[in-house]
Amino acid sequence: MxxxxxxxxxxxxxxxxxxxxxxxxxxxxxxxxxxxxxxxxxxxxxxxxxxxxxxxxxxxxxxxxxxxxxxxxxxxxxxxxxxxxxxxxxxxxxxxxxxxxxxxxxxxxxxxxxxxxxxxxxxxxxxxxxxxxxxxxxxxxxxxNGELQLRKIQLALKDRPEVLKGYKIGQLSDVHIGPFIGMDKLKEMVDAIASEHPNRLVITGDLIDDLGYLDEVADYLDSRVQDFPDGIDYILGNHEYRVDVERVWKRLHQTKMHMYRNSHQQILGGPRPVYLVGMDYHFKDDVQEENVRLLDKAMKGMPDNAYPILLAHHPNYIPEAFRRHIPLTLSGHTHGGQINLWGMNLVPVYKPYWKGLYEEQGLFAYVSRGSGHWFPVRLNCAREVTVFTVL
Incomplete structure (x- = not known):
């Protein structure tokens, strides 16, 4: 209706x-x-x-x-x-x-x-x-619809453990496989990131808009896991819920990708082990209260000396991530506004975190402009894939 x-x-x-x-x-x-x-x-x-x-x-x-x-x-x-x-x-x-x-x-x-x-x-x-x-x-x-930029960003993370030095993370976000973004574009994105030889690839939600592509997307990403030494990590976005979130989750869970739904996984060892924390998308009205509750759930059981990296589709997690002193948060959802003129975005987006890199007291958060889109018009806001190198 x-x-x-x-x-x-x-x-x-x-x-x-x-x-x-x-x-x-x-x-x-x-x-x-x-x-x-x-x-x-x-x-x-x-x-x-x-x-x-x-x-x-x-x-x-x-x-x-x-x-x-x-x-x-x-x-x-x-x-x-x-x-x-x-x-x-x-x-x-x-x-x-x-x-x-x-x-x-x-x-x-x-x-x-x-x-x-x-x-x-x-x-x-x-x-x-x-x-x-x-x-x-x-x-x-x-x-x-045609332009794709590869962004390479170096990060001097606060209190970085030695094991993270030189570590590379590639990010895809808001791919939106469907009417405007086909499999050819997905291959272009993954190839662009793989050319930088990152340790792992993270996909921060809104992967698919058309379930007719689901099997093809799952098979393709499964075949590309081998190109990233530490694998591919995936979290849900709001568009997975719009199509059929459980069907998407079940099919992608059959691949070799690491799947996160308010959960965590240790990705590097050492005196201060590194953990990846991945959030599910929610639609609660009291956003920050729900973010606190879900982060508590996702991080439960992690050791006190853990060094977390957060994956959250919506950048509304960033304030709580900074409050918890999480060194790095990767998100998307906003598409960078898509239409930017005179330094302003003409499409309503989440403020103040809506595009690019943010830093607060040595803590970092990044909001992707989106690797794809469900609406193709972009002005001064190209599609992007991103590779982060930890200094």
Whole structure:
């Protein structure tokens, strides 16, 4: 039921954005308002319905020529959806100024018409803004889906045990295997990390969106465990719950990957043994209280001199990790906001920990921008895989 409500909101919202965008364009160009409202509404509806239909179609096909044909069309449509919303926002700002100018002209001369030069400026705006924003949205969609950055980060961890010196950890997060991210992209990600020869690979949740790929993903990751001397570690994210968390967990548990669900495992020995602590995802309203409870559960039984490294899909674990003096926390979930302009993210994300490396009194936390995505549009926020080297 919830998904149909969301679809209805999307369709109505896009129709509204399209209608208002059409109104602004015809207002600025001094043409038929009625046609602008109709054409804009139809455009918004077409983008919404086309995106929904194609996205549902992508869940029924896996690979082959049909996938190769549909995926770029769907990516382009998503870019145009963002472009329409952005065009509406920009033209609305210009519309406010247009209205103020007309009011000013009326107060000065009693005539609400603005002078020729200003009228020509708004006519050009009605053409230039949709064109520029439309191209930008489409480019951002295709570039965001295609670009993958390998980030290499060196960490001087606080009170590091000698056994961790030179240790390398690769991170994948928010892969979202499904309509936009296929097996070819997963192979690209794993190959990029493996090229740096890390000791282990950790996957911090949201691995899969389409269960049609589950067996293929499980078999592939199982075959790649051998490429990482200390194996592959996996925790759940919220999208595993959206599809079928128990089915995902059961199938991946059949692989040689190390699985964590509010649990821990010793990964290195020595006078101060190193432990990996992996968290399950939860949906409790009292987030921090539940985080405390689950961390207590996950770390129960660890020796007092343990040196923990925390894997948590959501960065809302970071405050409690810092409070407990956990030297390193790896997370994801936010996708880095995906659309970043002028140093700001335009998509609501968890604050203050939403992208990149954070340090507090010698303790570190890292929030991945995501190795994939369920929505392909990215601007100044490329997909990433990360390799950490402990100094």
């Amino acid at each position: 919830r998904i149909y409500i969301l679809i209805g909101i999307l369709v109505l919202g896009m129709a509204l954005f399209g209608t208002m965008t059409g109104y602004w364009v015809t207002l600025f160009r001094n043409s038929s308002k009625r046609k602008g409202l109709i054409y804009g509404g139809v455009l918004g509806l077409a983008l919404a319905v086309g995106t929904i239909v194609l996205q549902r179609l992508m869940y029924s096909i896996h690979g082959g020529m049909m996938m190769d044909l549909v995926r770029p069309v769907l990516i382009g449509l998503n870019g145009l959806v963002v472009a329409l919303f952005s065009t509406f926002a920009v033209l609305t700002i210009f519309g406010v100024f247009y209205g103020l100018m007309r009011l000013g002209a009326r107060s000065d001369s009693g005539d609400s018409h603005i002078d020729e030069s200003r009228r020509n400026f708004f006519k050009r705006t009605a053409v230039v803004v949709p064109a520029v924003v439309g191209v930008t949205g489409s480019v951002a969609a295709f570039q965001g």
